Amino acid sequence: MGHTKGVWGSSPSDSYERLADRFRHTFHRIREGSVQRELNRKLLYEEIGWLKDIGFGAVRIPKEKGGFGATLPEFFNLLIELAEADSNLPQALRIHFGFVERILGLPDGGQRDRWLKRLADGALIGNAQTETGESIVGSYATTLSTREERLKLTGVKYYSTGTIYADWIVVGATNEEDEIVTAIVPATAEGVDIADDWAGFGQTLTGSGTTTFSDTPVDKDEVLSRESYPKYGTAFVQMVHLATLAGIARAAARDVSAAVAERRRTFSHASAARSAEDPQVLQVVGRVHSQAYAAGAIVLKAAEALQRVCDLEETAGDTEYEDKVKDEADVEVSQAQTVVTGLTLEAVSSIFDALGASATARSKGMDRYWRNARTIASHNPLIYKERIVGDYTVNGTRPSIGWQTGIANK
Template sequence: MGDTKGVWGSDPSDSYDQLADRFRQTFHRIREGSVQRDLNRKLLYEEIGWLKEIGFGALRIPQEKGGFGATLPEFFNLLIELAEADSNLPQAMRIHFGFTERILGLPEGEQRDRWLKRLAEGALIGNAQTETGESKVGSYATKLSKSEGHLRLNGVKYYSTGTIYADWIVVGATDEEDEFVTAIVPVTAKGIDIVDDWAGFGQTLTASGTTTFADTPVDKDEVLKRESYPKYGTAFVQMVHLATLAGIARAAARDVSAAVKERRRTFSHAAANTSAEDPQVLQVVGRVHSQAYAAGAIVLKAAQALQRVYDIEATADAEYADKIKDEADIEVAQAQTVVARLTLEAVSSIFDALGASATARAKGLDRYWRNARTITSHNPLIYKERIVGDYTVNGTRPPIGWQTGIANN
């Protein structure tokens, strides 16, 4: 009897298993400690180290540059598997992978080669983009300025997801010409203070806290203009969230199946003597698995759309490239509205198949809903649905990026 792929569908490529097998033992190790880490707020230094040791951060780096050359469908399927082990990790590495795509899209040259080498050797990238307080939409209070012939960075960032684990930080700032730029600084640079003060109820180990820059020196060769973002960059970082949600749904489906199989207690008015024989309980388990299956299938379908954009990035037909890019953005927006709801319903309904004992904190089942709800709050679903409707009805192009802040009126 040959091997099967289980209930999650076919792999994104014939060579996927060979690629994934390199990482699955580490995913299993990560999964083993996930509940205790969540209960004790034990940050992910060790687990990040494991992923660096096996080169996980170099998934998308071409093989000839020292990476694995994973396609986008392969990459996102691996993120689903990692999120199934611990959903904090793909989110903590989200900007790392987004930055990698940006580097892949740079013109051939010293800067691209320098960064591909760093990434292939295991450098991990954190982020410092979002600002709170009086920050206005469409602007950064963080400034990159020149002082005595040297570039200096000053500002305060929040939601610095993954930065506490990183080697380098990509910082969104405004330069002296009032243009958006990205400054890249090592975490060891002077004037940087990173604090784990994320107070959300979910994704508590992503270290999405505050980063402060006080006259932090910036190398002039480590500044990128806004134009260097890939066409699919906005959709890509959203897809990391969707893959994370699909992984959460799978983990919840697996846990509820195991719990029902082992459960000995039942109710006087149950439909069978054990939960494992109860058709109503089995229906709940089946629904959760079906929702997790659908979430994963949708993510991989949307990943194919991003791969199409990546493959035509260098095309001379700009109008066609823009059309493919817009369609991919809409596909990802459509996926977000459905995957979010599938996952939230799945992780909530697992408790319908279990008794009150399932709510014990020590079991950690609540983390699935907390984590999924936190991720789905990043980019409001109502706006995504409107964007899809406006495109399909009026042909309005989707926004290429967005910021949060106080309205400019």
């Protein structure tokens, strides 16, 4: 009997299965411990180490530079599979992969080559961008300044997702010319303090805590200008969230199917003697699977739009045309966000309709699907995305490149 690809649709490329097989054994190992990690809040040091050992952080690095050369559709399909195993991991690696795209877009030269080698050798990148308190939208209170003939970084960052697992940290800062720059420092550098104080109800293992920089030295060759940010960078980091949501939906669909198949208890007013034969229960399971299928299909379709922009980066062409391709990709991702979020949240809530009150037992960890999906869905607020899509399609208003939080500078 031949081997099929299951119910999730065809692979994004003819070579995808060969690529994915390199990682699936590790994904399976990760999935096996996901409930216990969630219940005991066991951080992901071991699992991150497994991913480093198989070179997952270099999946987008070209083969000739020591990576796997995955396309963006292939990459996001892999993230869906990883999120199905444990949704904390794609989010913890989100800025790492965003940084990889930034390095891939740099012109040929020493900085690009240096970082491609580090990344191919397994270096992982953490995130220190967001600030709270009195920081103003469009600027950073964190400063990069020259003191004692050295660049020094000073400031406090929150929601530093993945930094607790990282080798290097990318830090958004304001330099002495009042320009936004990115400083890159070793996680073990002098003056770096990483706190595990993320207190959200979901995605609790992402290491999204507070990072403090106190006169941290910065090598002048490890500073990037804002112009180095890739044209598709904003959409890319949002797509990591969407792939994570699609993976959560798949995991919930998988678990509800297995639980219904095993379930022996029923209700006096049920439609069958066993849940596995109850048409109403089967309808719920079928709907959850359909929602997970649709979420994944939408993510992969949006990934094709990002690939078109990525391909434009490699050629000099019509600027107006390139801007239009980029804007359309941003809008596609915004459209995807509004729908994928709804599909996933409904799917992870509906599983309890098929399983009954016993599924709410904390030991089963079913609640993590809703908590994690709701936490991810709260990022880069959904309510603005429909307006952005409408404003573009009606008025031609271009989506903004990048976003920041803070107090409005009125």
